[in-house]
Amino acid sequence: MRSPSLSERRGNKVKKTTLGFKKQKQQNERCVMVTAYDAPGAEAAEAAGVDLILVGDSLGMTVLGYDTTTDVTTADMIHHTRAVKRGARDTFIVTDMPFLTAQGSQDRTLDAALSLIQQGGADAVKIEGAGSVFQKIRMLTEGGIPVCAHLGLTPQTVGVDGGYRVRGRTQEERETLLKEALEAEKAGAFMLVLECVTEETAEEAARLLQIPVIGIGAGRFTDGQVLVYHDIIGQFSGKQAKFVKQYADARSLIEQALLSYTEEVRSGVFPDTSHTFEPLEHPGGLYGGKK
Ligand SMILES: Nc1nc(=O)c2c([nH]1)NC[C@@H]1CN(c3ccc(C(=O)N[C@@H](CCC(=O)O)C(=O)O)cc3)CN21
């Protein structure tokens, strides 16, 4: 194996590459992806040793307070990708292409992808959907931008394709999905996210494709998993999907801390002398040296 380039080697860690993810699949190593939207979240993800971070357009629902992902703009994605990048310099970052930026003209797609890479600092972009999207994947890949495809439940188009429901349940849906998965790979995608797909359909896709298939609500047998940060730590206030496993209860932890702070300010318990600066004229300590 060639030694890592300077840009890949920072600190003690070697940043993964698209080729590395493919190798991981060949060696049957599961791939771990998690979303992040800000520097502390990215730091935590990097410290946990995830393989890659997704700056998802779920940003709209988890952090920006929207009901859907379709209000999220390219400017939003750039802003948050920059923050994630500052928190996780050694981790491969994929950023979601916002609603409709992979539709219409190729110029529109190119402009959006270029700004996510150049201004945001993303290492790759993710695009939802099939059909004309495959041409966009080919164009970006040929131009040098790694693309992750996203099939199955594609939240940006739930308004026209049947809402939040599992895909690949009928023979017809299953065949369509597998055909699309193969097309995404052929178009040059380095990775595929399958969302809300039956386990056997996702397993078959992972078997058919050489690129890693990352599942969310796609069962046990994909090459890796992705979950939303706020779902994992228990800080999402919306409806919890069946595929979520919540590993902590950050919401009640945070609420408890803020409640205690509020009570202590009101009752005068906070601040006490240990939070208080002493004047220079009292080197021995205005409060008798007590800290
Ligand atoms: N916090 C959060 N987590 C996510 O996983 C997520 C977002 N936000 N925002 C963008 C999309 C939207 N996603 C969703 C949201 C809801 C369902 C959902 O309600 N699914 C049903 C399936 C019902 C069925 O057909 O059986 C479920 O009960 O899980 C699925 C994916 C996934 N993404």
Ligand SMILES: CC(C)C(=O)C(=O)O
């Ligand atoms: C749920 C994942 C795959 C996503 O696209 C997002 O977080 O926006």
Ligand SMILES: [Mg+2]
């Ligand atoms: Mg998304």
